[in-house]
Amino acid sequence: MLANSGRSGKHCQQRRPRIAVLGYKAVSALIHTLLPEYGNHADFEVHEVVFDNALSLGRKIEKDGLADVILSAGANAVILKSALSMPVVSIKISGYDLLHALQRASQISKRVGIVVYRENIAELDEFKDLLKIDIVQRPYHSIEEAEICFQTFRNDGYRVIVGSSVAVELAENAGLKGILAYNIGAVRDAIEDCLQISAIAIMQASRFDELHNVLQHLHEAVLAVDHTQRIIAINPPMENIIGLRRSDIIGGNLKDVVPELSLDRVISRGDKETEVIISFSDKTFVANRIPFMENGIVSGAVLTLHDAKSIQRADTTIRSQRKTRNLAARYSFANISGRSPEFLRVIKTAERYARTSSTILITGQSGSGKEMFAQAIHNASSRQNGPFVAINCAAFPEALLESELFGYEEGAFTGSRRGGKPGLLETAHTGTVFLDEIGDMPITLQTRLLRVLQEREVVRIGGVMPVGIDVRIIAATHQDIPERIRQGQFRSDLFYRLNILSFRIPTLADRKQDIPVLGLSLLYSSLRRLGSSIPADQALAPLLPLLIEYSWPGNVRELENIMERFSVFLSQHSDISTVDYESFRAEIPELNAYPDCHSLNNDAQYATQGIYGQDGQIDSEAINRALSLAKGSKSRAAEILGISRTTFWRRLKELNFDDHLI
Numbered sequence: 001m002l003a004n005s006g007r008s009g010k011h012c013q014q015r016r017p018r019i020a021v022l023g024y025k026a027v028s029a030l031i032h033t034l035l036p037e038y039g040n041h042a043d044f045e046v047h048e049v050v051f052d053n054a055l056s057l058g059r060k061i062e063k064d065g066l067a068d069v070i071l072s073a074g075a076n077a078v079i080l081k082s083a084l085s086m087p088v089v090s091i092k093i094s095g096y097d098l099l100h101a102l103q104r105a106s107q108i109s110k111r112v113g114i115v116v117y118r119e120n121i122a123e124l125d126e127f128k129d130l131l132k133i134d135i136v137q138r139p140y141h142s143i144e145e146a147e148i149c150f151q152t153f154r155n156d157g158y159r160v161i162v163g164s165s166v167a168v169e170l171a172e173n174a175g176l177k178g179i180l181a182y183n184i185g186a187v188r189d190a191i192e193d194c195l196q197i198s199a200i201a202i203m204q205a206s207r208f209d210e211l212h213n214v215l216q217h218l219h220e221a222v223l224a225v226d227h228t229q230r231i232i233a234i235n236p237p238m239e240n241i242i243g244l245r246r247s248d249i250i251g252g253n254l255k256d257v258v259p260e261l262s263l264d265r266v267i268s269r270g271d272k273e274t275e276v277i278i279s280f281s282d283k284t285f286v287a288n289r290i291p292f293m294e295n296g297i298v299s300g301a302v303l304t305l306h307d308a309k310s311i312q313r314a315d316t317t318i319r320s321q322r323k324t325r326n327l328a329a330r331y332s333f334a335n336i337s338g339r340s341p342e343f344l345r346v347i348k349t350a351e352r353y354a355r356t357s358s359t360i361l362i363t364g365q366s367g368s369g370k371e372m373f374a375q376a377i378h379n380a381s382s383r384q385n386g387p388f389v390a391i392n393c394a395a396f397p398e399a400l401l402e403s404e405l406f407g408y409e410e411g412a413f414t415g416s417r418r419g420g421k422p423g424l425l426e427t428a429h430t431g432t433v434f435l436d437e438i439g440d441m442p443i444t445l446q447t448r449l450l451r452v453l454q455e456r457e458v459v460r461i462g463g464v465m466p467v468g469i470d471v472r473i474i475a476a477t478h479q480d481i482p483e484r485i486r487q488g489q490f491r492s493d494l495f496y497r498l499n500i501l502s503f504r505i506p507t508l509a510d511r512k513q514d515i516p517v518l519g520l521s522l523l524y525s526s527l528r529r530l531g532s533s534i535p536a537d538q539a540l541a542p543l544l545p546l547l548i549e550y551s552w553p554g555n556v557r558e559l560e561n562i563m564e565r566f567s568v569f570l571s572q573h574s575d576i577s578t579v580d581y582e583s584f585r586a587e588i589p590e591l592n593a594y595p596d597c598h599s600l601n602n603d604a605q606y607a608t609q610g611i612y613g614q615d616g617q618i619d620s621e622a623i624n625r626a627l628s629l630a631k632g633s634k635s636r637a638a639e640i641l642g643i644s645r646t647t648f649w650r651r652l653k654e655l656n657f658d659d660h661l662i
């Protein structure tokens with residue numbers, strides 16, 4: 001039997017089984033007899049206690065984990081088994097033992113009393129006839145009751161009784177002969193049971209230790225219970241959430257320690273519950289409750305808790321990282337063309353702002369380059385590796401703009417996507433949000449946006465849980481916001497929040513000096529895209545006077561448009577000398593508003609030599625042409641030629657222009 005006791009397993013070798021014996025004198029005497037046989041296989045702690053003392057000691061042993069199993073007998077065993085959840089092995093009175101004890105008793109007297117705890121032994125009547133003795137059974141429930149019982153036996157003339165170790169002790173106290181009902185064989189069997197149970201307990205404990213070690217390194221909060229909801233493992237994040245130390249709650253029952261987190265349902269049903277939203281100590285968690293099975297029976301359950309906010313954040317980060325490529329800003333400051341002093345000032349300001357993290361408001365007419373600046377700022381900022389998300393607030397109906405910006409939870413409205421959808425503010429986490437045409441944002445959404453700017457948190461439509469976001473806002477508008485505020489169309493508090501840093505991009509009409517350079521770069525890239533080899537500068541020259549005269553209500557975007565149309569027109573020619581400028585001019589009626597322009601075909605001769613003349617320098621012809629286009633205004637003529645006034649004057653001097661002209 002010993003060989004089968006499970007002590008050969010790998011885990012069992014880690015430590016010896018610990019057996020606590022809680023019995024009375026006769027039991028401890030038997031155990032001591034067996035110690036030479038079992039002392040090498042297990043550590044025995046023998047305590048001589050009964051009833052309440054046995055119970056309180058048993059509780060302590062269980063709580064402090066002082067033994068793997070308790071070995072007991074009679075009343076003690078009954079009491080301990082009903083009160084403890086740790087294993088309690090009782091010494092069983094076998095029929096043979098009893099027969100043996102009764103036979104010994106019959107040699108003293110033919111009238112034998114049997115005193116057992118609570119219940120009568122049913123088989124005794126058969127022994128009566130077999131041994132031809134008179135047997136009387138008396139159950140007892142307390143020491144006092146047992147003492148009275150022995151007095152009665154003595155008064156009734158009994159001389160010998162058979163019973164448990166307590167009974168034997170009390171009988172002898174009452175002047176009777178006590179014979180122990182169990183013999184050494186029963187105790188040996190009980191010790192063998194204890195060794196087997198301990199081996200399993202040790203194996204489990206070592207599994208729990210491994211589990212415990214793994215759990216210590218997890219970020220999520222984990223707690224495991226056995227099938228009775230006794231807490232068998234817990235990790236530090238869960239200790240923090242519950243607010244109790246591992247040593248205080250391990251071994252305790254989850255239902256008593258933290259009833260709110262009870263795993264009753266999963267244990268009784270055996271079904272897992274995943275991603276359940278729960279509230280615990282004023283926080284929202286996503287909980288998973290998973291039962292674990294052994295041989296098809298639920299043997300315990302695991303609870304994991306994730307801070308809902310951190311999940312949302314991780315989700316947002318994953319989503320935004322996944323989309324980064326699509327959400328990347330294309331432009332940097334290097335792509336921004338323009339040399340006019342006022343434009344250079346704007347670029348400098350924007351570059352300075354890029355180094356900060358504050359909200360920026362860019363004003364300027366439509367097409368003046370607001371988004372381009374926003375992208376350049378993002379790319380020059382510390383957020384350059386985060387997403388750049390742009391939305392035009394004037395391009396959506398209010399409800400759609402709201403769901404695009406703030407996102408929504410599943411079921412927030414009819415047709416909402418399963419699992420909900422994050423808004424752009426969430427998607428832009430760690431990056432920049434460009435809110436174009438903010439001046440056109442409906443006032444109700446302005447209120448929501450203001451809250452986001454103040455709290456740095458977004459609540460999805462239909463949701464309750466705020467999600468923390470780290471975004472930089474760059475807003476832009478062509479509207480006169482102070483005027484919108486006066487009209488009650490814009491919240492002044494939002495304006496102050498947005499207007500922390502601001503700059504205005506001048507209109508193209510206000511910086512005509514930039515037209516040659518901008519026109520050239522736009523035409524050049526457009527021709528390249530079409531695969532045309534026509535030289536952009538030569539092709540552009542004849543058109544420049546017209547471009548400079550034009551008022552550009554659509555700003556750079558309009559210039560970009562016209563340059564694109566021009567490049568398509570040019571790409572049909574293989575040689576610049578064959579380009580018919582008059583017919584192109586007919587294609588762009590808006591430019592024809594320019595009153596008394598020259599015939600472009602006459603100017604086309606300049607195209608072959610570029611805007612600055614044959615040798616790349618501005619020659620007298622070019623100057624005459626520019627002066628005539630500018631109706632004699634020298635600063636205007638300099639603008640037409642795309643040079644500064646100083647350069648223009650220097651060139652006039654070099655070319656010995658008439659003094660009156662100078």
Ligand SMILES: Nc1ncnc2c1ncn2[C@@H]1O[C@H](COP(=O)(O)OP(=O)(O)OP(=O)(O)O)[C@@H](O)[C@H]1O
Pocket residue numbers: 335336337338364365366367368369370371372373436478518556557560
């Ligand atoms: N300084 C510049 N250099 C080169 N290209 C420019 C410049 N400014 C604007 N653009 C080009 O002009 C077009 C319009 O610019 P952008 O979209 O940035 O203007 P916007 O002010 O944001 O317009 P809207 O207010 O209508 O949205 C873009 O294609 C951009 O590439």
